[in-house]
Amino acid sequence: xxxxxxxxxxxxxxxxxxxxxxxxxxxxxxxxxxxxxxxxxxxxxxxxxxxxxxxxxxxxxxxxxxxxxxxxxxxxxxxxxxxxxxxxxxxxxxxxxxxxxxxxxxxxxxxxxxxxxxxxxxxxxxxxxxxxxxxxxxxxxxxxxxxxxxxxxxxxxxxxxxxxxxxxxxxxxxxxxxxxxxxxxxxxxxxxxxxxxxxxxxxxxxxxxxxxxxxxxxxxxxxxxxxxxxxxxxxxxxxxxxxxxxxxxxxxxxxxxxxxxxxxxxxxxxxxxxxxxxxxxxxxxxxxxxxxxxxxxxxxxxxxxxxxxxxxxxxxxxxxxxxxxx
Amino acid sequence: xxxxxxxxxxxxxxxxxxxxxxxxxxxxxxxxxxxxxxxxxxxxxxxxxxxxxxxxxxxxxxxxxxxxxxxxxxxxxxxxxxxxxxxxxxxxxxxxxxxxxxxxxxxxxxxxxxxxxxxxxxxxxxxxxxxxxxxxxxxxxxxxxxxxxxxxxxxxxxxxxxxxxxxxxxxxxxxxxxxxxxxxxxxxxxxxxxxxxxxxxxxxxxxxxxxxxxxxxxxxxxxxxxxxxxxxxxxxxxxxxxxxxxxxxxxxxxxxxxxxxxx
Numbered sequence: 001x002x003x004x005x006x007x008x009x010x011x012x013x014x015x016x017x018x019x020x021x022x023x024x025x026x027x028x029x030x031x032x033x034x035x036x037x038x039x040x041x042x043x044x045x046x047x048x049x050x051x052x053x054x055x056x057x058x059x060x061x062x063x064x065x066x067x068x069x070x071x072x073x074x075x076x077x078x079x080x081x082x083x084x085x086x087x088x089x090x091x092x093x094x095x096x097x098x099x100x101x102x103x104x105x106x107x108x109x110x111x112x113x114x115x116x117x118x119x120x121x122x123x124x125x126x127x128x129x130x131x132x133x134x135x136x137x138x139x140x141x142x143x144x145x146x147x148x149x150x151x152x153x154x155x156x157x158x159x160x161x162x163x164x165x166x167x168x169x170x171x172x173x174x175x176x177x178x179x180x181x182x183x184x185x186x187x188x189x190x191x192x193x194x195x196x197x198x199x200x201x202x203x204x205x206x207x208x209x210x211x212x213x214x215x216x217x218x219x220x221x222x223x224x225x226x227x228x229x230x231x232x233x234x235x236x237x238x239x240x241x242x243x244x245x246x247x248x249x250x251x252x253x254x255x256x257x258x259x260x261x262x263x264x265x266x267x268x269x270x271x272x273x274x275x276x277x278x279x280x281x282x283x284x285x286x287x288x289x290x291x292x293x294x295x296x297x298x299x300x301x302x303x304x305x306x307x308x309x310x311x312x313x314x315x316x317x318x319x320x321x322x323x324x325x326x
Numbered sequence: 327x328x329x330x331x332x333x334x335x336x337x338x339x340x341x342x343x344x345x346x347x348x349x350x351x352x353x354x355x356x357x358x359x360x361x362x363x364x365x366x367x368x369x370x371x372x373x374x375x376x377x378x379x380x381x382x383x384x385x386x387x388x389x390x391x392x393x394x395x396x397x398x399x400x401x402x403x404x405x406x407x408x409x410x411x412x413x414x415x416x417x418x419x420x421x422x423x424x425x426x427x428x429x430x431x432x433x434x435x436x437x438x439x440x441x442x443x444x445x446x447x448x449x450x451x452x453x454x455x456x457x458x459x460x461x462x463x464x465x466x467x468x469x470x471x472x473x474x475x476x477x478x479x480x481x482x483x484x485x486x487x488x489x490x491x492x493x494x495x496x497x498x499x500x501x502x503x504x505x506x507x508x509x510x511x512x513x514x515x516x517x518x519x520x521x522x523x524x525x526x527x528x529x530x531x532x533x534x535x536x537x538x539x540x541x542x543x544x545x546x547x548x549x550x551x552x553x554x555x556x557x558x559x560x561x562x563x564x565x566x567x568x569x570x571x572x573x574x575x576x577x578x579x580x581x582x583x584x585x586x587x588x589x
Contacts, residue, residue, distance in 0.1 A: 152439040155423070155431050162420040169379070169418075170487075171405035171436045246469040247445040250422065 002127050004270045008263030009134040010195045011214060013141050015222075015262045016255060017188030018215030023223075023254065024149070025181045026161040027076075030087035032189050032215060034094035035068040036208035039190025041101040044108040044203035047115060054116045058194050064101075065190020066183040068094055073179030098205055107204040108197075115198035141188065142255045148184070150248040157181050158251070189215075213286045214265065220293040221268075222261025226253060227297070265289065327527040328355040328378065328495050333387035335373060335551075347373040348384065349551040355495075360521055360528045362538040364570070365548035371531045374548070375497050378529065380404040392494045406436025409493030409526075411484045411501040418484030421473030425464060425483065428472050429453045432487035456490050457483075460516065478509030482516055489520045496521065498530040502537070514541065535567045547573060 014036060021029040039061035046052035046060055068090060075086035102108045120126070125133055148154045159167040160177040168174055189211075197203040234240045235249060244252040265286075272285045335348040348370050355361060363371045376382040377389060380401035388397045391407045412418050419428050430444045430453075450468060457465040460482050464475075472480060481501060489496060498517065502510035518541055521528050532538050538545055545562050547555035547570070555573055557565060 148441070150444055151441045152430070152434055152444050153441060155427055155444040156439050158427075159420040159423060159431055162422045163417070165412075166418055166420055167431065168402040169405055169408075169410045170432050170434070171402050172431070172439065173402050247443075248427075249469065250424075250471075 002131055004266045005131050005263055006134060008266035009131065009138050009259070010192055010199065011218065011266070012138050012259040012262035013195065014189045014192035014211065015215045015218035015258050016141060016145055017185040017192070018212065019219045019254065019258045020145070020181055020185040020188070022216065022219055024158055024161050024251075025178060025185075027083050027178065027182070028087070029069075029072060029182060029185065030084060030212055031068055031072045031090045031094070031182070031186055032087075032212045033208050033210070034091045034098060035065045035186040035189050036193035036196075036211050037098045037203070037205060038068050038094055038101065039065045039193030040197035040203035040207055041098045041108065041193075041205075042190070043194035044110055044197045045102055047113050047198075048108050048110055049103070051113075054114055054119065054198060057198075058116070058191060061194030062187040062191045065193070066187035068190070069182035069184070069186030070179055072186070073175075073182040076182075077175035077178050095205070102203065102205070106206075107202050109202045110198065111201065115201070116195075117198050117201075138259060141191075142259060145184075145188075146248065146252050146255055149251045153177075153180070210283050210286070213283070213290060217265045217286055217290045217293065218262035219258050220261070220290055221264050222257030222259070223254070224293045224297055225260065225264070226257035327357045327359070327392055328529070329353070329388075329390040330374070330377070331388045331390070333377060333384045333389065335377065335382060335384050339385075346551050348377065351387070351551070351553060353546070353553065355527050355529070357527055358525045359544055360526075360542035361530065361544045361546055362542045363529060363531045363546045363548060364533070364535060364538045366574075368550075369548040370551040371548055372499060373551075375410075375499050375529060375531060378495060379408050379410055379497055407494040408497060409435070409488035409491070409495070410497045411481070411488050411499065413500040413503050415477040415481040415484070415504055418487065419472045419480050422471060424469045424471055425457070425475075426450060426453050426468040428483065429456070429487060429490075433491055435491040435493065456486060459519075460486060476509075478505050478512060481505060481509070481513050485513060485516055485520065489524060489526060492524060492526075494527065496526045496528040498528065500531050500533060503533060517541070535570050539563075539565055539567065539570070 014032070018029075018032060021027045021032075042064040043054075043057035043061040046057040047054060052060070071093075072086050072090040075081045075089060076083050079086070081089070099106065120130055120133065149158060156167060156172040157177045157180060160172065160174045160181070164174050167177075193203075193208060196207065231253070235244050235253060244256075268289055269282060269285065272281070273279070277285060330351050330353040333348050333351040335346075337343070337345045337347050345368075351370075351374065353374070363374065365371050373382060377384055378391075380396070380399060380403075384397065388395055390396065391404070394407075396404050396407065410418075420431070423431070426445055426449070430449060433449070453468060454465040457468075462479055462482060464479065464483065472483065475483065481504075485501070501517075502513050505513060514537060517530070520526070528542070530542065539562065543562065544558035545555070545565070546553055
């Protein structure tokens with residue numbers, strides 16, 4: 001139970017990064033699969049070989065991941081390469097770079113070194129206390145991301161994923177916004193990688209493979225659960241307003257959903273293991289979870305067509321477009 | 327204020343689809359001019375607008391805005407000087423952002439975008455005041471998503487967003503064409519009001535000849551990438567739609583579009 005939540009929380013940092021590109025920028029960024037390892041490798045090698053403070057190593061992992069994101073951003077924005085291909089190219093190249101970072105080895109063990117995890121256990125922080133500490137860390141990351149997306153620059157970034165033409169007509173460089181978004185996103189992914197490396201006591205060249213799926217699963221699961229009338233109504237109550245505000249509510253709700261989605265994903269994986277699947281089946285199960293989270297809301301629409309257009313959004317939009325064309 | 331000098335643009339040069347979109351266009355707008363642009367399909371009206379906005383870079387010739395040569399300036403850099411409302415009501419706003427977020431974006435036209443809060447109390451008050459001018463009740467829905475608004479409301483908001491940060495040039499690309507007559511009327515009235523109040527130098531493309539004569543102080547007719555008629559002041563105000571149609575008829579091989587004839 002605690003391990004599930006613990007992993008869910010750490011991977012939530014990665015999922016927040018995926019949310020930033022996938023949902024906000026509308027950019028399916030596959031760099032994630034290796035920038036995670038880049039972060040892990042950077043932090044592991046700094047601790048193992050250079051005796052770096054584990055916190056500094058986390059910071060370095062963020063920067064290393066962010067650099068990877070910038071490369072994907074440059075390939076796409078300045079080189080005009082298709083987003084998917086740009087991400088794949090960086091991801092492939094990073095495989096070699098990650099091996100180099102780890103001193104041409106496939107893994108870097110962190111035995112007998114200080115990591116934030118040895119600090120935690122040294123201070124008696126385990127079990128539910130550890131979860132509380134991690135929850136606070138994830139919350140800080142979430143709040144920073146919420147804040148960033150609410151700034152003038154963040155609004156430009158949000159609008160870049162929403163209506164590129166429009167935001168350019170107001171003087172925003174969409175290229176710059178995409179590069180910023182990709183770098184922050186991959187920075188978060190690298191940070192999560194470093195956390196995992198310090199937790200498991202090693203970094204490994206294959207630790208990030210298939211990660212994009214976990215990120216997507218968390219984002220989509222979170223949204224599938226959060227996108228319903230009860231939550232929307234709750235957001236309009238005084239308590240809801242206190243939690244999500246009104247200035248940037250969409251983002252605040254979505255980042256909350258992503259974190260919950262990440263924990264739920266872990267629970268689903270645990271559930272699958274508990275009913276007898278083996279760890280080799282995990283990729284398949286992840287893919288099935290993503291497909292299910294994508295398809296189930298559609299089935300709901302088809303089953304209850306009357307309810308499907310009930311949301312005020314689609315309803316009024318539909319009415320107006322027919323009006324206009326009439 | 328706006329000056330196009332010997333602007334020439336050929337689309338798909340050296341191919342079977344080669345088409346001269348603008349042929350030696352010279353246009354000089356004075357400060358506060360409100361110019362309506364008419365012409366048949368493919369006459370080059372939108373190309374002129376796109377050239378001013380920086381979406382299209384001319385083959386030869388220069389574009390000057392407020393005395394500055396902006397010919398090679400990219401569209402998003404030129405946005406500092408140019409406000410724009412598109413034909414499609416969905417094009418001028420970001421649907422997933424709220425009304426106030428859209429306005430906050432618009433307010434910083436041409437300015438740096440840093441890490442200050444995009445929405446503040448002071449801004450909300452200011453935005454509400456601006457929105458009241460539209461008389462659509464939007465000032466009470468500041469934190470509603472723009473995607474929830476009707477086409478007319480979105481176009482009115484687009485107009486406000488394009489103008490309240492006082493651009494040097496306002497470009498209107500058939501911005502009432504996609505609206506029903508009632509809403510088109512509303513947006514046209516708002517346009518005249520805003521342009522007059524802020525004395526904006528405006529270039530408005532329209533298919534509606536009546537509208538082209540009714541608003542603005544100057545009218546340009548284009549055909550095959552050239553300006554074939556340029557009237558202003560008294561001459562313009564005394565013109566009728568019949569006069570314009572006669573002008574069209576004078577053009578050899580001119581094809582007046584069905585939409586134009588309907589007006």
